Amino acid sequence: MSFLNKEICDGDNPDLTEERRTATFDTDRMAQVIYGSEKFAARRRQITKSISRIPALQDTKPLAFMTREEKITEACRELDVLSDHWEQLIYVNDEEEALHLHREVIGMEGHPFALHETMFIPTLVSQASDEQQEKWLGRARKREIIGCYAQTELGHGSNLRKLETTATYSPSTQEFILHTPTITALKWWPGALGKSSNYAIVMADLVIKNKSYGPHPFIVQLRDEKTHQPLPGITVGDIGPKMAFNGADNGFLGFDHFRIPRGNLLMRHNRVEPDGSYLKPPHAKIGYSSMVKVRSRMAMDQGLFMAQALVIAVRYSAVRRQGFLEDKSQEVKVLDYQTQQHRLFPSIARVYAFIFCGLETIQLYEKLILDVNKNGDTSGMADLHSLTSGLKSVVTHFTGQGIEQARMACGGHGYSMASYISEIYGVAVAGCTYEGENMVMLLQCARALVKAVELVEEGHPEKLSPMMAYLTKPSVTVDLTVGPEAYVKIFQLIAKKQAFKATEQLHKFMVAGDSRDVAWNKSAVELTKASRLHTRLYILKTFIRRVESITDISVKAALTDLLNLHLNYELLDVASYALADGIMSSTQMDFIKNQLYSSLEKIRPNAVSLMDSFQFSDLQLRSVLGRRDGHVYQNLFEWAKSSPLNQSEVLPSVTQYLKPMMEKSKL
Amino acid sequence: MSFLNKEICDGDNPDLTEERRTATFDTDRMAQVIYGSEKFAARRRQITKSISRIPALQDTKPLAFMTREEKITEACRELDVLSDHWEQLIYVNDEEEALHLHREVIGMEGHPFALHETMFIPTLVSQASDEQQEKWLGRARKREIIGCYAQTELGHGSNLRKLETTATYSPSTQEFILHTPTITALKWWPGALGKSSNYAIVMADLVIKNKSYGPHPFIVQLRDEKTHQPLPGITVGDIGPKMAFNGADNGFLGFDHFRIPRGNLLMRHNRVEPDGSYLKPPHAKIGYSSMVKVRSRMAMDQGLFMAQALVIAVRYSAVRRQGFLEDKSQEVKVLDYQTQQHRLFPSIARVYAFIFCGLETIQLYEKLILDVNKNGDTSGMADLHSLTSGLKSVVTHFTGQGIEQARMACGGHGYSMASYISEIYGVAVAGCTYEGENMVMLLQCARALVKAVELVEEGHPEKLSPMMAYLTKPSVTVDLTVGPEAYVKIFQLIAKKQAFKATEQLHKFMVAGDSRDVAWNKSAVELTKASRLHTRLYILKTFIRRVESITDISVKAALTDLLNLHLNYELLDVASYALADGIMSSTQMDFIKNQLYSSLEKIRPNAVSLMDSFQFSDLQLRSVLGRRDGHVYQNLFEWAKSSPLNQSEVLPSVTQYLKPMMEKSKL
Structure with missing residues (x-):
């Protein structure tokens, strides 16, 4: 039946x-x-079924029982397993299928590649020149490097123009000098910045010959590709636990006169020439x-x-x-x-x-x-x-x-x-x-x-857009019984x-x-x-x-x-x-x-x-x-029963404090 | 100035x-x-000041950086230090001062004595007979034993009458047999029950000669006073992490035909005689x-x-x-x-x-x-x-x-x-x-x-109480400008x-x-x-x-x-x-x-x-x-900077998964 x-x-x-x-x-x-279509609804079910057949894609234990470190490791483990099954599970270029796969396997608490896929690569695609894409995009897509996107600062959220991190051009060496002039200028919050990424797109105020040109995107290597240690001049770390998303290592980032080559300003739309002359983008409404x-x-x-x-x-x-x-x-x-x-x-x-x-x-x-x-x-x-x-x-x-x-x-x-x-x-x-x-x-x-x-x-x-047209409607009495339109x-x-x-x-x-x-x-x-x-x-x-x-x-x-x-x-x-x-x-x-x-x-x-x-x-x-x-x-x-506190019958708190306290009272 | x-x-x-x-x-x-009085407001400040002078009463690190186990241990450590300074810090019998002291030092995430003070001892005071108080109250107050209050069950919250845990009287041995007949009858949620308490007041359906008398309070020893191991016939543990209160070990508790002496029914208001006859309380609205x-x-x-x-x-x-x-x-x-x-x-x-x-x-x-x-x-x-x-x-x-x-x-x-x-x-x-x-x-x-x-x-x-008197007020037009009464x-x-x-x-x-x-x-x-x-x-x-x-x-x-x-x-x-x-x-x-x-x-x-x-x-x-x-x-x-993830530069997730992933891509 x-x-x-x-x-x-x-x-x-x-x-x-x-x-x-x-x-x-x-x-x-x-x-x-x-889900918008018969096809996708069916594919969802199919993917779910395939996942259920691969035990390695199940959480090793409930996420609620894990420390942040364990959550991050678990997400990486699952990403690793996924990379072996990717083509078997989904059509590789279907974003919706990939999203569904991630939601099932990794869940919602975050993972180290989240920003790599949603911000680092897309920004390279839209902002890097062909030459720059040649250099970094392939490596990013192959996951030879892991990137994130660093914009907000400790003291600055929505107001992009007030970002304090500077990228000062030095024509003599053809470098930009990235610098964090104050504590409020620390990059703060970017996902996967803290411990996982070794590259970042950094938004910084471009300064040439003492003139500010406003925020521009730079690609910056943060950590040594071999040792994963931060490069000299870079302070980077995790911003600590949050209300949720504790499987993500949102990070902070500071620069101490850190030099990057001129070619690291993403130049699809803007350019800085070797001599420091600045070429404006043709249209400003990017993004x-x-x-x-x-x-x-x-x-x-x-x-x-x-x-x-x-x-x-x-x-x-x-x-x-x-x-x-x-x-x-x-x-x-x-x-x-x-x-x-x-x-x-x-x-x-x-x-x-x-x-x-x-x-x-x-x-x-x-x-x-x-x-x-x-x-x-x-x-x-x-x-x-x-x-x-x-x-x-x-x-x-x-x-x-x-x-x-x-x-x-x-x-x-x-x-x-x-x-x-x-x-x-x-x-x-x-x-x-x-x-x-x-x-x-x-x-x-x-x-x-x-x-x-x-x-x-x-x-x-007459100049109103269709979405605003109701602003001209005259008052009428309405009979609610006629239905939704009323x-x-x-x-x-x-x-x-x-x-x-x-x-x-x-x-x-x-x-x-x-x-x-x-x-x-x-x-x-x-x-x-x-x-x-x-x-x-x-x-x-x-x-x-x-x-x-x-x-x-x-x-x-x-x-x-x-x-x-x-x-x-x-x-x-x-x-x-x-x-x-x-x-x-x-x-x-x-x-x-x-x-x-x-x-x-x-x-x-x-x-x-x-x-x-x-x-x-x-x-x-x-x-x-x-x-x-x-x-x-x-x-x-x-x-x-399987929760961490139940893995031992007598907790350290009892041995160290409660037992002695009770014993002392008995004397 | x-x-x-x-x-x-x-x-x-x-x-x-x-x-x-x-x-x-x-x-x-x-x-x-x-705070209701000049005196208490001043005392609060004084207590706060005294606390600030005792470094051992500060958290050893932010609670947000601790596991649940660490939070519980930290609370016990602070309780231990407090017990040495109690009389120096507050008037010992002033509940409000004690509350303030706890709020400052322990904070709001819970501790193992919370239920001992607010439920275990008060229930002994109100429900135990003089003889019973003689036996347990002093020990409880001196903290020779730690108690909690176990009422709600896995399948039963507000509806007290549906509690399934039974306490069946056995006249031959003059014992009550505590039993958890189904999984939904497990005691669930009581604070400090999981790992800290060795005693509990347990609400169970009193059954004598196949007749149910409804929920009654029993004092039950749960753990060995020396080893802190659960007694045979008792299953007890922590119910796992929660949205908050993770410094509290809310617990579960099951009985497998666990016998307690007749004298463990709290008998200030009800009695069960050795032969099993039940004496009703004079008035029923206790509590x-x-x-x-x-x-x-x-x-x-x-x-x-x-x-x-x-x-x-x-x-x-x-x-x-x-x-x-x-x-x-x-x-x-x-x-x-x-x-x-x-x-x-x-x-x-x-x-x-x-x-x-x-x-x-x-x-x-x-x-x-x-x-x-x-x-x-x-x-x-x-x-x-x-x-x-x-x-x-x-x-x-x-x-x-x-x-x-x-x-x-x-x-x-x-x-x-x-x-x-x-x-x-x-x-x-x-x-x-x-x-x-x-x-x-x-x-x-x-x-x-x-x-x-x-x-x-x-x-x-005319039968309305003063609080309901407004239900007879006639409609009037009100001038809001006259003030609050309007x-x-x-x-x-x-x-x-x-x-x-x-x-x-x-x-x-x-x-x-x-x-x-x-x-x-x-x-x-x-x-x-x-x-x-x-x-x-x-x-x-x-x-x-x-x-x-x-x-x-x-x-x-x-x-x-x-x-x-x-x-x-x-x-x-x-x-x-x-x-x-x-x-x-x-x-x-x-x-x-x-x-x-x-x-x-x-x-x-x-x-x-x-x-x-x-x-x-x-x-x-x-x-x-x-x-x-x-x-x-x-x-x-x-x-x-002091958060756990920043205690090592390269996380296990990187060493185990991300580095090998990046290396493999480079081949």
């Missing part, structure tokens, strides 16, 4: 099997929707679009982080029993409590929303890149840049919240590292800070919004009102005599609110579009339930705006609540299957609570 | 000194308000009031956790500079950004609110205990019980949020363990789960609310409306045929909302009362600014209720926002001093970012 939910196996915890039998859709088909790509990508990755936490929490909630409802003979599954559903299901909806939004945004980005290449039209990119700034911020914020709620929904056991949710949280929530701090990002998004509002106020609504309309009106309100406040302060910067700061919180609404509107619209496009009827029906939950949950969350501006009535608010609660009931039978559809392997989840088979308790016990 | 802020020292980071000079109040006086005490206490402790995170974040925000406002010659302190203020200051207000609320609730508890003892009047206790259930839930939730926002406000460095904020978060957020899971607690609070609403609806408003009125109306709405929904489902349990579950989310509003109203009122009672004018003025921020922030946060029910107009909402933003500006010059007033030592904070002297960057570098 075959079931719609493909995870059903003999011998599983019957509480979980019971859930899977109530699936109203085929989980393989849902996986196709989640702008790569930020857009990274931030679009983040919406998907964050969605997948939250999905992992939710798989764990939803499965465990179907296994954990506590308290009674109707039937007094057996405790109920905690998933039957409305409070538990309300804690988890809106996050399930957000997971799907974020992933769909990420998929669409990446496609939009790729289309725009084609436009840029075809006719040099970069207009759409500015819009997408501001949008993805907001998106990155909104998605990481809600993902963090959702993961923590998932953890708490698992009660005490959620708090154990055996759940692995706190680790997922630590990794995901780093996204609130990296790639642009969230508040800064929201204000970047607001910049575009204010500009758009000003266009409308100046009588040029929710969009209300959201548009709310977002529009807030964008105008924030802009109005900004202008008011300016009229009263403040400079734009000061007025901007005084309006900043209102501006961030406008950005959030703008972004959430976009997420909501992409969710609707995606669901509408689905052809499989049962998949579409299940996602429609999730969409309805999302629409009502989101609108309720921003209800104060709608109510204050008379856009929504209190009767409508009651309607939304009722819709919300009935959505929870509708989703209940599909909850486990909606999360099973992500088809994360047990290897990738690394969670005792989230095991596919639902056999939680005996495995928690096995896990605990 | 003397300053109002007592933390000013020569040689400090001038950016921090500048902040301290703008204090409008005396930080010592503020400390008196925070009820201790939960109230613990949960009141939590409001204060959580406030102090959040305070620690905020000291760190606020100080660092006064040292970190980034970007420009008016003056283009120097980057501004990030504390000057409105978004940063909005992230931190409302949490500062909450810290004070929670601490004041905790203080008042503990006093209320103590007064009620006197009433109970004087005239057996337990009526007030029920009210306080439901209130503290809500309080525990609301406070822990906002504390978690506030700490995470504080961490993110520190940007990348907040994510480093050098900030220590993620550790504070891990410790604080455990409070969302322990002492009653937050959702369960909110629903417990709701039970009392619904009962009160039903009283009103049944025409018996905010209270609005909050009362909102809380009342929601309590009635939720009750109405509950009744509606029951009328439609659902059992009360089922209807309750279908209304659960609305009920939790009512509980939250009820609790937040209480917090708000205690904050107002406390500020009104302060005599020092400048302290009162600074706290009034915080109170105003709190009132406006809270009301804005629940605005949708007020707007939906026509309790507040949209004009009033704009008023609230303006008040909120101007509060931020008012608080700005006092921000550092408001947090300095907590007078946490650097030892207690354990944060490089939060150092009193503000010398953050050089100390981040020193911290990193």
Whole structure:
């Protein structure tokens, strides 16, 4: 007999099997929707299966039991094994397959080649001249050298122009002299810089004849290729333990008048001639679009982080029993409590929303890149840049919240590292800070919004980009019962009102005599609110579009339930705006609540299957609570027994301190 | 020259000194308000000073660099040193002083005597007969034995009645046979159970002649007093690493028909006679009031956790500079950004609110205990019980949020363990789960609310306790400009409306045929909302009362600014209720926002001093970012250099894997 939910196996915890039998859709088909194509969804499963057949690709013990040193060594061991199986496991040039392979085998806590692949090589490709690529790119790709990307400094994050590391050109020797003039100028945070890399791309302020030319990329050898010792003039090390990512050796780096040849300035776009003359790049906006790509990508990755936490929490909630409802003979599954559903299901909806939004945004980005290449039209990119700034911020914020709620929904056991949710949280929530701090990002998004509002106020609504067009929509009364489009309309009106309100406040302060910067700061919180609404509107619209496009009827029906939950949950969350501006009535608010609660009931039978559809392997989840088979308790016990503290019966703390203390008392 | 802020020292980071000079109040006086008395505030400082003079009471290295085993050993070492200095440092019987001493020296990550002091000894005091106390209490107090308290099981948390561990009486041998019948019956989570304790109070289902009498407390020896090996029939160990508290050896415990003498049932209130006859306790509500005490206490402790995170974040925000406002010659302190203020200051207000609320609730508890003892009047206790259930839930939730926002406000460095904020978060957020899971607690609070609403609806408003009296308040229009009382009125109306709405929904489902349990579950989310509003109203009122009672004018003025921020922030946060029910107009909402933003500006010059007033030592904070002297960057570098990964230049991962990989590529 075959079931719609493909995870059903003999011998599983019957509480979980019971859930899977109530699936109203085929989980393989849902996986196709989640991962964007039938082909990739199938390849994922295939790769997972192949990995499971190679014992050397399993963790030697749970990562939670390892020191940082052990985690790093374990990741290197797995990378080493992978390099022998690479071609057998995936199509070597398929980035998505490689990503999936890494996620399963290495996991999310980091590894020494992460920056080598995502930053060192790509920067060589985009910034090194042909001659330079000849020299370094091949070696990098063959992993003869390991590189990273060193930009942020101890005292300097987002503000690139304030980087203090200098690269002063010396025409007499045709060298750049790299130097760290102050302690705040130490490179700080770059991944894999601390102990693993022997090369780095270093961003430093190019100085020629006492004139600063701003930050430029240099390729720098850090360590001796034979001994791996730092070269003289270089101070390099690990920055210490972090909230998560402890399998990564984020590092610090200081230079003491360290000399590199002129040819180490990456010169695809800029050149410094032997005599010190500087040739400017033809166009300055290099890198702008790569930020857009990274931030679009983040919406998907964050969605997948939250999905992992939710798989764990939803499965465990179907296994954990506590308290009674109707039937007094057996405790109920905690998933039957409305409070538990309300804690988890809106996050399930957000997971799907974020992933769909990420998929669409990446496609939009790729289309725009084609436009840029075809006719040099970069207009759409500015819009997408501001949008993805907001998106990155909104998605990481809600993902963090959702993961923590998932953890708490698992009660005490959620708090154990055996759940692995706190680790997922630590990794995901780093996204609130990296790639642009969230508040800064929201204000970047607001910049575009204010500009758009000003266009409308100046009588040029025709100049608005399609993404801003809603700023001209007139107020209307909306009948929520007609469906998703009504929710969009209300959201548009709310977002529009807030964008105008924030802009109005900004202008008011300016009229009263403040400079734009000061007025901007005084309006900043209102501006961030406008950005959030703008972004959430976009997420909501992409969710609707995606669901509408689905052809499989049962998949579409299940996602429609999730969409309805999302629409009502989101609108309720921003209800104060709608109510204050008379856009929504209190009767409508009651309607939304009722819709919300009935959505929870509708989703209940599909909850486990909606999360099973992500088809994360047990290897990738690394969670005792989230095991596919639902056999939680005996495995928690096995896990605990093998933990480091249980390897000896009497700890040194007892021998050295507690025993003598007790003995002394007896005298 | 003397300053109002007592933390000013020569040689400090001038950016921090500048902040301290703008204090409008005396930080010592503020400390008196925070810690409840002039005497205790002074004692705290004195103890801190004494500790600083004993080098052996400093951590041998940062806790973040230690394995769990090392953390436990370190805590034991410090306990050992403390035992030699106890009488020199504190008044030995003063609990608050002992607590302060522990917080500074041991910190928050746990230690092997935590449960011995807070649960093992108190349970012996309240539950053991005089004869039993004679036998064990003295030994426990002298630390001849180390005990813990084992209640929760692998498969059972809040629902005490479902505990599976059995204690079956055998009249023939006059013994109880402790047994763990299933894997879910393993005791799981008790602090210090895993490796440190040799005794435990074990809660087990008392079974006599096949009849279950429910959970009873037994004192059980777990390990040999000489060898510290587990006794035959006992399986005991550590449950493994957790999100935080990794200096505690939370444990598991299983019994295989383990026999203990009849005299090991704690018999102060219940007895089992040699023949197996069971004598009931005279009154059943033992322990009820201790939960109230613990949960009141939590409001204060959580406030102090959040305070620690905020000291760190606020100080660092006064040292970190980034970007420009008016003056283009120097980057501004990030504390000057409105978004940063909005992230931190409302949490500062909450810290004070929670601490004041905790203080008042503990006093209320103590007064009620006197009433109970004087005239057996337990009526007030029920009210306080439901209130503290809500309080525990609301406070822990906002504390978690506030700490995470504080961490993110520190940007990348907040994510480093050098900030220590993620550790504070891990410790604080455990409070969302322990002492009653937050959702369960909110629903417990709701039970009392619904009962009160039903009283009103049944025409018996006179039976309402004072805490519920607002449920009879008629709707009025409120002028917010008159001050705090107006905010209270609005909050009362909102809380009342929601309590009635939720009750109405509950009744509606029951009328439609659902059992009360089922209807309750279908209304659960609305009920939790009512509980939250009820609790937040209480917090708000205690904050107002406390500020009104302060005599020092400048302290009162600074706290009034915080109170105003709190009132406006809270009301804005629940605005949708007020707007939906026509309790507040949209004009009033704009008023609230303006008040909120101007509060931020008012608080700005006092921000550092408001947090300095907590007078946490650097030892207690354990944060490089939060150092009193503000010398953050050089100390981040020193911290990193001494981290474990930097103790060798070439890691095993490089020698074993990366070097061979690179070498192979070169061939």
